[in-house]
Amino acid sequence: MDYKKLADLLLPNVSSDISIYEKKYPERNVSFVSRFAPSPTGFIHMGSLYTAYISSLFAKKNNGVFYLRIEDTDQKRKVENGIENIINDLEKFNINIDESPIIGGLYGPYIQSERKEIYLSYAKYLVENGMAYPCFCTKEELDEVRKEQESLKERTGYICKWAKCRNLTFEEIKKNIDNEVSYVIRLKAPGNFDKKFEFKDLIKGKLMLPENDNDIVLIKSDGLPTYHFAHIVDDHLMHTTHIIRGDEWLSSLPVHYQLFRVFGFKVPKYAHVAPINKKDNNTIRKLSKRYDPECNIAYYFEKGIPVEVIKLYLATLINSNFENWYTNNIDKDISEFNFEFNKMSVSGPIFDLEKLISLSKTYFSTLKAEKIYDGLLEYYKIYNKEFYDLISKYKEYTINILNIERLKKRPRKDLSCYSDFMNLFSYMYDEYYDKIEKVNLIKDYDKILNDFIDTYSGDDDEELWTSKIKEICFKYNYASNMKEYNDNPALYNGHITDVCTLIRLAITYRYESPNIYEILKVMGKERVSKRIDSFIKEAQ
RNA sequence: GGCCCGUUGGUGAAGUGGUUGAACACACAUGCCUUUCACGCAUGCAUUCAUGGGUUCAAAUCCCGUACGGGUCACCA
Numbered sequence: 001m002d003y004k005k006l007a008d009l010l011l012p013n014v015s016s017d018i019s020i021y022e023k024k025y026p027e028r029n030v031s032f033v034s035r036f037a038p039s040p041t042g043f044i045h046m047g048s049l050y051t052a053y054i055s056s057l058f059a060k061k062n063n064g065v066f067y068l069r070i071e072d073t074d075q076k077r078k079v080e081n082g083i084e085n086i087i088n089d090l091e092k093f094n095i096n097i098d099e100s101p102i103i104g105g106l107y108g109p110y111i112q113s114e115r116k117e118i119y120l121s122y123a124k125y126l127v128e129n130g131m132a133y134p135c136f137c138t139k140e141e142l143d144e145v146r147k148e149q150e151s152l153k154e155r156t157g158y159i160c161k162w163a164k165c166r167n168l169t170f171e172e173i174k175k176n177i178d179n180e181v182s183y184v185i186r187l188k189a190p191g192n193f194d195k196k197f198e199f200k201d202l203i204k205g206k207l208m209l210p211e212n213d214n215d216i217v218l219i220k221s222d223g224l225p226t227y228h229f230a231h232i233v234d235d236h237l238m239h240t241t242h243i244i245r246g247d248e249w250l251s252s253l254p255v256h257y258q259l260f261r262v263f264g265f266k267v268p269k270y271a272h273v274a275p276i277n278k279k280d281n282n283t284i285r286k287l288s289k290r291y292d293p294e295c296n297i298a299y300y301f302e303k304g305i306p307v308e309v310i311k312l313y314l315a316t317l318i319n320s321n322f323e324n325w326y327t328n329n330i331d332k333d334i335s336e337f338n339f340e341f342n343k344m345s346v347s348g349p350i351f352d353l354e355k356l357i358s359l360s361k362t363y364f365s366t367l368k369a370e371k372i373y374d375g376l377l378e379y380y381k382i383y384n385k386e387f388y389d390l391i392s393k394y395k396e397y398t399i400n401i402l403n404i405e406r407l408k409k410r411p412r413k414d415l416s417c418y419s420d421f422m423n424l425f426s427y428m429y430d431e432y433y434d435k436i437e438k439v440n441l442i443k444d445y446d447k448i449l450n451d452f453i454d455t456y457s458g459d460d461d462e463e464l465w466t467s468k469i470k471e472i473c474f475k476y477n478y479a480s481n482m483k484e485y486n487d488n489p490a491l492y493n494g495h496i497t498d499v500c501t502l503i504r505l506a507i508t509y510r511y512e513s514p515n516i517y518e519i520l521k522v523m524g525k526e527r528v529s530k531r532i533d534s535f536i537k538e539a540q
Numbered sequence: 541g542g543c544c545c546g547u548u549g550g551u552g553a554a555g556u557g558g559u560u561g562a563a564c565a566c567a568c569a570u571g572c573c574u575u576u577c578a579c580g581c582a583u584g585c586a587u588u589c590a591u592g593g594g595u596u597c598a599a600a601u602c603c604c605g606u607a608c609g610g611g612u613c614a615c616c617a
Binding site (some may be wrong): 013037038039041044065071073074076077135139142146150153154155156157182184193202204207208209210214216217218220221222224226227230231247248249250251252253275277279283284285286317320321323324343345346347348349350351352354355357359361365370378389405408409410411412413414459465482495496497498499500501503504510511513514515 | 542543544545546547551552553554563564565566567569573574576577578579580608609611612613614615616617
């Protein structure tokens with residue numbers, strides 16, 4: 001068969017001179033190039049963020065390039081604003097992108113649907129060299145073939161004797177083309193399934209894979225390439241050195257490997273990332289954006305968990321020894337850690353929200369109050385306008401609240417997200433000083449509170465403050481320490497904890513709060529007196 | 541069903557033939573500290589690495605079988 005003639009018949013208006021593109025997209029002078037190549041089908045979720053983050057982290061570590069390429073060759077799955085959504089989400093996470101449809105770059109276009117000419121050119125080149133051919137089989141015919149293969153317990157696919165369009169004569173093809181029969185272009189797969197080749201994946205390690213003998217589709221009937229074909233052409237021309245992608249691609253690696261070899265291109269290195277999993281009852285399954293709210297990025301935004309925390313947690317999932325490094329280098333940037341492919345989980349890490357929250361508490365405990373304050377403003381501006389107005393109005397006061405038990409060697413760890421702040425500290429604002437239903441009052445509560453407010457100066461140090469409380473304890477027959485009380489409980493009306501709890505209740509209407517001494521100090525004497533007065537009135 | 545991959549405590553995991561008495565972290569429990577809560581500190585929590593066999597002086601680590609789990613078999617990526 002005259003393949004040149006065949007190529008011209010199929011793609012008359014396309015040049016098969018691929019050297020144009022080889023020249024147009026020259027070698028890069030960096031040793032590491034990775035990419036994130038999503039389909040624009042919606043918002044980014046934890047899984048895609050994970051893969052994208054890994055790519056960017058390794059690119060950064062190797063002073064390489066990380067670019068974004070949109071894989072929109074499936075017209076049916078296109079979603080409105082898909083590209084914008086992806087780019088916005090990546091921006092929110094401060095993932096640094098060197099080239100993208102927005103930023104541009106020398107290797108564009110970065111949207112596959114805009115590269116149609118390129119793919120067709122490479123496809124024509126293959127046809128011309130007898131390595132690809134048109135296939136006129138309909139979906140129904142293919143389904144039937146598959147059914148027959150299944151009933152014969154044979155391997156499925158467009159393989160061996162089943163690849164009937166492989167042997168069409170030029171005349172037969174010409175007739176179909178003249179009649180405008182819809183067709184695809186398939187690879188004439190040169191592999192032998194019974195032969196295996198060794199492949200070293202950066203994460204999975206040494207693999208033995210069968211050669212590909214399936215005549216996979218290269219160009220679909222709409223003229224757009226399949227993932228397999230676009231992957232080879234793009235990653236070759238864009239000079240990607242490291243393909244970092246989900247391990248659902250592992251099984252098609254023989255196809256991709258073969259395509260690179262057919263063209264004589266250098267095969268890039270591959271890192272197949274196992275998915276983030278979730279333990280559901282007793283089964284482990286992939287974290288799903290449909291069933292697991294924590295898979296959705298919006299979930300964290302709504303709670304007010306900072307993106308830094310998510311990145312921190314993802315980093316621990318990428319390399320579990322990261323966590324140890326981080327606790328010793330809490331002031332350093334995540335990217336300074338030496339991430340390694342071979343330390344990644346082969347079967348996929350399990351997502352543990354509890355651990356993420358614990359990490360978040362540690363993260364918040366390292367922040368300066370001013371920084372948290374800025375985060376609070378940003379958060380409540382969107383999620384609670386009323387509270388936003390309040391903290392905007394009382395900036396200094398709010399920062400003082402945030403500084404309670406923060407300015408010491410081991411700060412409190414009670415804040416795990418911005419939404420916690422309101423739950424934890426709303427009572428500090430008079431607007432939210434709410435009564436609670438049931439309050440247990442101790443003996444002489446009114447006298448104790450009155451004595452307390454009489455002696456409270458507002459600027460005593462903690463030691464003096466405590467000693468004043470102890471005096472009150474003594475006066476009303478409360479034990480001034482627990483040991484005393486426990487030795488002889490019958491002698492006392494109660495103990496110092498009861499007295500402090502009473503004060504805490506009067507001030508906050510809560511049984512739990514940070515150090516009451518510090519709270520009083522932040523509130524100021526005037527507010528404290530008012531609250532105590534109103535508490536006593538309310539109790540009577 | 542074919543092919544590929546995996547299986548270490550309540551959880552995430554470290555571990556690649558010999559100081560591993562199986563790190564570390566989360567969770568849990570108890571105790572200490574303490575005005576509550578949180579923090580912090582201390583202690584406890586796998587005589588054993590899915591399972592059966594083999595190789596070896598030595599196996600969680602290497603080999604084979606079995607069970608279970610995951611991925612994939614599209615003109616979707």
